[in-house]
Amino acid sequence: MRRALYIHIPFCLRRCTYCDFNTYVGLLPLRAAYVEALEREAVLWAERSPELQVATLYFGGGTPSLLSPDSVARLVNVARVRFALPADAEVTLEANPGTVAEQQLRALRQAGVNRLSLGVQSSHREELALLGRIHSWAEAVSAVAAARRAGFANLSLDLIFGLPGQSLSRWMETMERVLELEPEHLSLYALKLEPDTPLARRVAAGELPAPDPDLAADMYARAGELLQDAGFWQYEISNWARGRAPAPEIWAVPPAGQSEQISAWVAQHNLIYWRNTSWLGWGAGAYSWFQGRRWSNPAHPRAYIAAVKSGELQRVAEECIPSALEMGETLMMGLRLAEGVTTHRFRARFGLELSTQYGDALSHFVKLGLLSWDAERLRLTRAGRLLGNQVFAAFLP
Amino acid sequence: MDPQHIRNFSIIAHIDHGKSTLADRLLGLTGTVAARDMEAHSQVLDAMELEQERGVTIKASAVQMHWQAPDGEEYELNLIDTPGHVDFGYEVSRALAACEGAVLVVDATQGIEAQTLANLYLALEHDLEIIPVVNKIDLPTAQPEEIKLELAALLGGSLDEVVLVSAKEGTNVEAVLRAIVARVPPPSVPTGTDTPLRALIFDSHYDSYKGVIAYVRLQEGEVDGQTPLLMMATGTKTLPVEVGVFAPEMKPVRVLSGGEVGYVATGLKSVREARVGDTITSARNPAVQPLVGYQPAKPMVFASFYPAEADDFADLRDALEKLQLNDAALTFEPESSEALQFGFRCGFLGLFHMVIAQERLEREYAQDLIITAPSVAYELLLVNGEVREIHRPSDLPEPTLTVEVREPWMEVQVITPNDYLGAVMEIFRRKRGELLLTETLDTKRVLLTFEVPLAEMVVDLHDKLKSATRGYASMDYTFDGYRADDLVKVDILITGTPVDALALIVHRDLAYERGSALIRKMKEAIPRQLFEVPIQAAVGGKIVARVNVKALRKDVLSKCYGGDVSRKRKLLEKQKAGKKRMKMLGNVVIPQEAFLAALRLD
Ligand SMILES: Nc1nc2c(ncn2[C@@H]2O[C@H](COP(=O)(O)OP(=O)(O)OP(=O)(O)O)[C@@H](O)[C@H]2O)c(=O)[nH]1
Ligand code: SF4
Ligand SMILES: [Mg+2]
Numbered sequence: 001m002r003r004a005l006y007i008h009i010p011f012c013l014r015r016c017t018y019c020d021f022n023t024y025v026g027l028l029p030l031r032a033a034y035v036e037a038l039e040r041e042a043v044l045w046a047e048r049s050p051e052l053q054v055a056t057l058y059f060g061g062g063t064p065s066l067l068s069p070d071s072v073a074r075l076v077n078v079a080r081v082r083f084a085l086p087a088d089a090e091v092t093l094e095a096n097p098g099t100v101a102e103q104q105l106r107a108l109r110q111a112g113v114n115r116l117s118l119g120v121q122s123s124h125r126e127e128l129a130l131l132g133r134i135h136s137w138a139e140a141v142s143a144v145a146a147a148r149r150a151g152f153a154n155l156s157l158d159l160i161f162g163l164p165g166q167s168l169s170r171w172m173e174t175m176e177r178v179l180e181l182e183p184e185h186l187s188l189y190a191l192k193l194e195p196d197t198p199l200a201r202r203v204a205a206g207e208l209p210a211p212d213p214d215l216a217a218d219m220y221a222r223a224g225e226l227l228q229d230a231g232f233w234q235y236e237i238s239n240w241a242r243g244r245a246p247a248p249e250i251w252a253v254p255p256a257g258q259s260e261q262i263s264a265w266v267a268q269h270n271l272i273y274w275r276n277t278s279w280l281g282w283g284a285g286a287y288s289w290f291q292g293r294r295w296s297n298p299a300h301p302r303a304y305i306a307a308v309k310s311g312e313l314q315r316v317a318e319e320c321i322p323s324a325l326e327m328g329e330t331l332m333m334g335l336r337l338a339e340g341v342t343t344h345r346f347r348a349r350f351g352l353e354l355s356t357q358y359g360d361a362l363s364h365f366v367k368l369g370l371l372s373w374d375a376e377r378l379r380l381t382r383a384g385r386l387l388g389n390q391v392f393a394a395f396l397p
Numbered sequence: 398m399d400p401q402h403i404r405n406f407s408i409i410a411h412i413d414h415g416k417s418t419l420a421d422r423l424l425g426l427t428g429t430v431a432a433r434d435m436e437a438h439s440q441v442l443d444a445m446e447l448e449q450e451r452g453v454t455i456k457a458s459a460v461q462m463h464w465q466a467p468d469g470e471e472y473e474l475n476l477i478d479t480p481g482h483v484d485f486g487y488e489v490s491r492a493l494a495a496c497e498g499a500v501l502v503v504d505a506t507q508g509i510e511a512q513t514l515a516n517l518y519l520a521l522e523h524d525l526e527i528i529p530v531v532n533k534i535d536l537p538t539a540q541p542e543e544i545k546l547e548l549a550a551l552l553g554g555s556l557d558e559v560v561l562v563s564a565k566e567g568t569n570v571e572a573v574l575r576a577i578v579a580r581v582p583p584p585s586v587p588t589g590t591d592t593p594l595r596a597l598i599f600d601s602h603y604d605s606y607k608g609v610i611a612y613v614r615l616q617e618g619e620v621d622g623q624t625p626l627l628m629m630a631t632g633t634k635t636l637p638v639e640v641g642v643f644a645p646e647m648k649p650v651r652v653l654s655g656g657e658v659g660y661v662a663t664g665l666k667s668v669r670e671a672r673v674g675d676t677i678t679s680a681r682n683p684a685v686q687p688l689v690g691y692q693p694a695k696p697m698v699f700a701s702f703y704p705a706e707a708d709d710f711a712d713l714r715d716a717l718e719k720l721q722l723n724d725a726a727l728t729f730e731p732e733s734s735e736a737l738q739f740g741f742r743c744g745f746l747g748l749f750h751m752v753i754a755q756e757r758l759e760r761e762y763a764q765d766l767i768i769t770a771p772s773v774a775y776e777l778l779l780v781n782g783e784v785r786e787i788h789r790p791s792d793l794p795e796p797t798l799t800v801e802v803r804e805p806w807m808e809v810q811v812i813t814p815n816d817y818l819g820a821v822m823e824i825f826r827r828k829r830g831e832l833l834l835t836e837t838l839d840t841k842r843v844l845l846t847f848e849v850p851l852a853e854m855v856v857d858l859h860d861k862l863k864s865a866t867r868g869y870a871s872m873d874y875t876f877d878g879y880r881a882d883d884l885v886k887v888d889i890l891i892t893g894t895p896v897d898a899l900a901l902i903v904h905r906d907l908a909y910e911r912g913s914a915l916i917r918k919m920k921e922a923i924p925r926q927l928f929e930v931p932i933q934a935a936v937g938g939k940i941v942a943r944v945n946v947k948a949l950r951k952d953v954l955s956k957c958y959g960g961d962v963s964r965k966r967k968l969l970e971k972q973k974a975g976k977k978r979m980k981m982l983g984n985v986v987i988p989q990e991a992f993l994a995a996l997r998l999d
Contacts, residue, residue: 006959189955217950238955273959287960294963319963329962332969336957368927388953390927393969 002055003290004272005079007038008283009064010301013099017132017202018160020194022285022299023062030301034283035071037308039078041282041297044313046082053084054280056269057091059113065095069107076112090115090268092156097143098135105150115154115267116147117187123174127163130208132198137177144181154265156185161223162216163191164199164208171219172226179230184265186232186240188223190216217386235338236274237385241265274337275345276330292326294319323350327357328396331378335371335391340379354378361394398473400586400656404577405475405614406528407457407492409520410502411510411871412481415532417443417454419502419564419573420478426570427462427474429644442478442645447756454480455753456723457492457600459612459658461642466578474577475658481512483873484747487694487726490519491599491673494691495614495658498526498581500573501548505531505539505561508842509547511812511873517551527552528560528576535563547839584656587617593684594618594626596653596661596677602723607638607662609671609722610647616688617655618679625680626661629687633670634680638662668718673725694726696744697805697876698771698855699788700751701732701898702758703740703980705765710739716762717741720754727754732789736896736982737767742788745771748855767980769898770995773851776803776879791897793886796937802902803879805851808833811862812844813870820865821845828853829904848877852902856996887912889919890933890940891982901995905936911998913942918994923987925949930985 011031012023045052057079059072072093079085092115093108105116120140122128128136135143140157147155157178161171178186191211193200202208224234232240242265272279281287285299295318298304307313321329327350334341346354355362362378365371370384370391384391408416417440424430430441442458443449462474477492479485493499499520503513520527529548534541545559552558560576562569596613604610613620620626622639641649642659653659663671671677674690704713714731721727728744745751751771758764775793777785778801787793793802809830813821822832822845830849838844849858854874862870885908889899899919903911912934919932923946930946957965979988 004959190951192955213951214947220951237953237957270958273957273962276962279959281960285960287963289959289962296960317963329966332966333957333962370927386951386953387927387949389969389972390949390952393973396966396969396973 001278002053003277004269004279005054005057005083005085006269006279006281006283006286007057007059007064007075008281008286009034009059009061009067010284011061011066012063013066013096014132014134017130017199018191018194018197019132020197021062024301027301028066030305031067031071033305034301035067035074037305038075038282040308041313042075042078042082044308044311045280045282052280054079054089055086056089056272057085058269059093061094063096063099064093065099065104065108069104069111072108072113073111080112090154092117092267092269094119095143096135097140098133100143100146102146102150105147105152109151114152115156116152117156117158117185118143118147120157120178121160122163123177124170127166127170127174130163130199131160141181144183154185155181155183156187156267157181157183158187158189160189160191161219162211162213164203164211166211166215166219168215168218168222172222175223175226179226184242185267186227187238188220188240189238190220220386233338235266236270237336237380237388239267239270241267271337274333276326276333292321294321324397326350327352331358331395332392335378335380335388338379340377342377343375358395365391365394398654398657400654401583402470403473403475403583403656404498404581405477405496405584405656405658406498406500406577406581407477407479407489407496407520407525408500408502409479409489409493409516410481410532411504411507411512411516412453414481414502414504414507414510414513415564416481416502417441417478419500419530419532419562419570420460420476422562422564422567422570423462423474423476423574424460424645425567426574427464429460429462444645445757446760447753453482454478455482455485455488456480457488458645459492459495459600459643460645461658464574464578467575472578473657474574477658479516481516482749483512483515484745484750484753485726486515486519487746488600489516490523491691491725493520493523493525495597495599496523496525497584498528498577500528500530500577502530502532502564503544503548505533505541505544506536508540508544509551509812509838510871511810512871514810515873526581527554528573528580529554529558530560530562530573532562532564534561535566535568586655591682592617592655593682594620594677594679595684595688596620597688597690598671598673598675598677600723600725601671601673603668603719604662608664608666609668611661611663611671611677612658613653613661613677614658615653615655618684619652619654620661620677620679621652622649626663627678627680627683628663628671628675629678629684630672630675630690631670633665635663635665635670638664668722673722691725694728694746695876696726696728696746696774697851698745698747698751698773699742700745700771701734701737701740701742701769701789702729702755703734703737703767703769705767705980707738709765713741713758713764713766716758716764717743720757720762724754724757726750734791734898736898737769737980740767744774744788748859767989767992769992770901771855772901773805773855775884775902776805777801778803778881789897790886790900790902793900793902796885801881802884803881804884804902806848806877806880807851807854807874808877809847809849809854809872809874810844811847811870811872812838812842813866814842817866817870818843818845821862821870824858824861824865825849828858850880850882851876856998885936887915888935888938889916890931890935891985891987892930893933894983895935896982898992899995908936909934909941912936914998915995916942916944918997919991920944920946922991922994923985926986 010023091113093113094117123137227240234240284301284304287296295315372381410416457479459477479489479492531544541561549556560572595616598611600612625636639649639662676687678684717729726746729741732742775787825847830847834846836844883905885905887901888895916932916934929948933940934942979986
């Protein structure tokens with residue numbers, strides 16, 4: 001089994017107002033030591049599990065585009081040499097449009113990155129300001145152009161909707177403009193107010209209107225229609241890839257020995273998450289899901305660096321996932337996908353039938369119109385996509 | 398112990414005037430509790446976790462102290478600390494029946510308040526010797542001399558009898574002990590060695606090893622751990638596990654004798670066999686007459702307690718029975734509701750009593766409860782001439798079947814500074830109250846007597862009064878009688894079906910206002926579901942108001958990648974656990990708060 005490899009880059013120039021990710025402002029001087037620590041972590045993994053092979057590589061953050069292309073190249077190389085990352089494997093890097101010059105993008109492409117995920121978020125000045133983003137829409141546009149010139153054929157753009165005070169038409173304007181950039185992939189995220197973020201505090205203080213969940217539902221629906229017309233395939237609750245949905249048989253029973261790749265522009269790395277297969281996470285606060293256990297590294301970069309140096313990378317919040325829980329998590333993740341959870345994969349993995357395991361819940365949600373269930377697979381319906389939590393919870397032990 | 402050297406007394410006061418703190422000092426002074434344990438926490442006798450957290454005494458608690466008086470003699474002092482809150486008046490009255498004296502504590506910054514009077518009158522009914530104590534004289538705003546005058550006037554005694562103390566700082570506390578020894582009469586115990594045992598059970602609790610622990614005051618005779626006993630009212634015989642005193646923990650002793658206060662660990666496992674108010678006697682040499690027991694408490698406020706999981710019904714019954722041992726004012730009877738299935742209709746002396754009972758069931762007995770909004774008892778005069786009492790609004794029959802619907806009215810005494818007179822009157826006016834009497838207490842304060850329907854009082858009268866008077870007013874109340882009025886039932890319908898547990902009875906003039914306020918509150922409490930949920934209020938079968946809980950459209954996390962699995966799963970697990978405290982009505986999920994929405998109308 002090939003696994004996904006995630007590398008976390010916990011540095012940002014400024015914290016966005018909605019952000020509660022594990023990222024830090026003002027720690028750029030740690031970069032060199034941090035990259036060194038990542039390389040050491042690679043060695044620790046390789047020593048422990050020499051047979052380990054990875055299928056995809058993803059630099060997430062934080063702001064991975066704050067790394068020098070040289071550092072990125074070293075890390076990609078480690079993955080290739082020590083973990084057999086295939087030459088044509090998907091290698092993604094998240095980039096902030098405010099931090100990329102064409103020169104750098106060329107160097108990243110050279111370093112082996114072949115997919116860029118740009119945090120565009122909005123096309124409106126006032127919305128970008130509200131979110132505390134460090135870039136303008138114009139910079140996002142030129143970042144896309146620069147990426148194309150640098151040779152990136154696979155571009156993904158992130159957008160946020162459901163902002164306080166955002167109107168449906170304002171949101172659709174952003175959607176239209178973004179489509180003009182002709183990305184291969186889009187992620188649309190409904191804003192979630194995270195506790196203790198400046199944005200949440202302003203809403204709580206009554207300075208800003210609370211986001212309206214019904215309006216957000218409308219935005220989601222309208223954006224979905226637009227994207228469908230524009231030739232995108234919604235393959236996950238928040239993710240769209242250019243191209244048509246593949247014929248269902250491909251997911252249902254892939255012929256033995258064939259790759260399970262389902263579409264050129266689908267995020268192969270994230271697909272491994274949603275199929276709940278197995279992944280390694282390197283870097284501060286990164287989670288690994290490996291041999292029945294899930295844990296995270298120490299969250300703070302300093303703690304992480306120190307831990308790696310000591311040669312003993314202690315696991316934070318380690319959980320042993322018993323089979324019943326793994327099944328529940330597999331459904332919680334898998335139902336996010338348009339392909340859903342296929343009977344054959346579930347059977348192959350757990351030696352059990354979905355129908356015997358979850359019969360009552362299945363028929364309950366089918367009756368409510370949130371799930372569709374045929375002999376091949378279990379999926380959220382269109383109505384179910386926005387109500388996933390109601391469904392997922394039922395499958396957790 | 399020679400009865401001449403025994404003194405039995407309670408400490409009584411208005412809430413928060415410092416009873417338990419004074420008890421601490423007495424425990425310290427007599428060496429009953431080591432100084433080091435005293436420092437660890439204050440209000441030692443408030444042993445219950447809830448009491449410590451809330452800083453309020455809920456249970457009367459007894460403790461035995463030994464003190465060498467200045468005359469060189471050693472005395473056994475049995476102290477019973479009592480709660481001050483109105484809802485626990487029944488605790489106080491039972492404690493007083495075990496005593497010959499009462500220390501009446503008055504806060505030097507507050508003066509005489511409503512429960513000062515109420516508890517004083519209770520003590521006088523029991524013919525107790527009163528030791529007046531002015532407390533908190535250390536506070537800068539204390540007015541010890543004025544209050545001393547007030548107290549002396551109230552008791553018709555001399556100024557010298559009033560003891561001024563600071564319980565907190567321990568100032569002059571020994572004078573309290575001296576006054577108790579000098580003025581509280583010793584228990585009168587008939588002489589003669591073979592007088593049969595008579596011991597009054599004034600409280601109890603359940604211990605899983607020793608069975609029912611009866612707290613007793615021995616009138617006469619002796620009890621040891623070896624002689625079989627008889628519970629006179631129930632006829633149950635038992636060989637006790639041990640007898641002992643509270644020091645303040647339970648401490649076994651060889652024998653308790655006439656005039657003393659202590660406990661008998663009865664070994665009885667069935668909580669019905671040793672009731673508060675019963676008399677314990679010797680099985681071999683039984684007494685002829687039991688002691689005068691207690692009037693059972695008459696609950697005024699009723700609410701339904703349902704197990705969150707229907708399977709836990711028997712468990713809840715067991716918990717209620719055990720709690721009742723330690724809360725003699727609690728009543729309960731099984732009931733069923735279409736909406737909530739099987740539970741208990743419980744009676745309480747007031748809303749605070751209800752909240753405490755609920756919390757104790759949850760903490761001490763690990764019960765998960767769904768509780769309905771409290772209501773009062775109504776008396777019906779039916780067309781067939783029958784008079785019937787109902788304890789829940791949904792039992793109110795069709796208007797054509799009743800001649801009169803009567804509700805309980807209370808007489809309420811309020812002491813308030815003159816400045817807040819207007820505000821107090823306004824609160825009572827809005828609660829359908831009527832002012833009966835205004836008396837001047839002193840230059841700054843008046844004593845107002847109102848009559849008000851209990852149903853209007855239950856919800857928030859006390860809170861309203863406290864906030865309108867910045868905490869200065871105090872109140873006490875007693876049952877006055879039932880009065881007929883134009884009372885109607887408001888039904889609450891969820892998706893078109895009336896929900897019995899949500900019905901309420903109100904005055905016709907207020908029916909629309911209360912009904913629509915209630916459904917608005919319910920709307921806030923009911924989470925959005927997969928379909929729209931209409932909530933309606935109906936009077937006499939006619940819908941008068943309607944709101945809709947809109948269908949849920951969006952409930953999913955946008956972002957869920959590898960690093961989010963644990964967090965996201967825990968979120969869902971929490972969501973799922975939250976649903977446990979909810980009830981399904983048809984396919985609508987109703988959370989606990991919605992059942993209590995009636996308490997939050999404004
Ligand atoms: N300054 C000062 N505070 C005191 C004194 N005595 C008690 N207090 C404080 O008054 C508050 C109430 O004291 P308690 O002893 O709990 O009063 P209580 O009468 O037992 O209250 P309930 O049992 O709830 O009716 C506490 O915060 C005490 O610390 C005193 O002499 N001086
Ligand atoms: S760039 Fe991304 S990780 Fe950095 S602060 Fe903004 S939202 Fe957070
Ligand atoms: Mg107290």
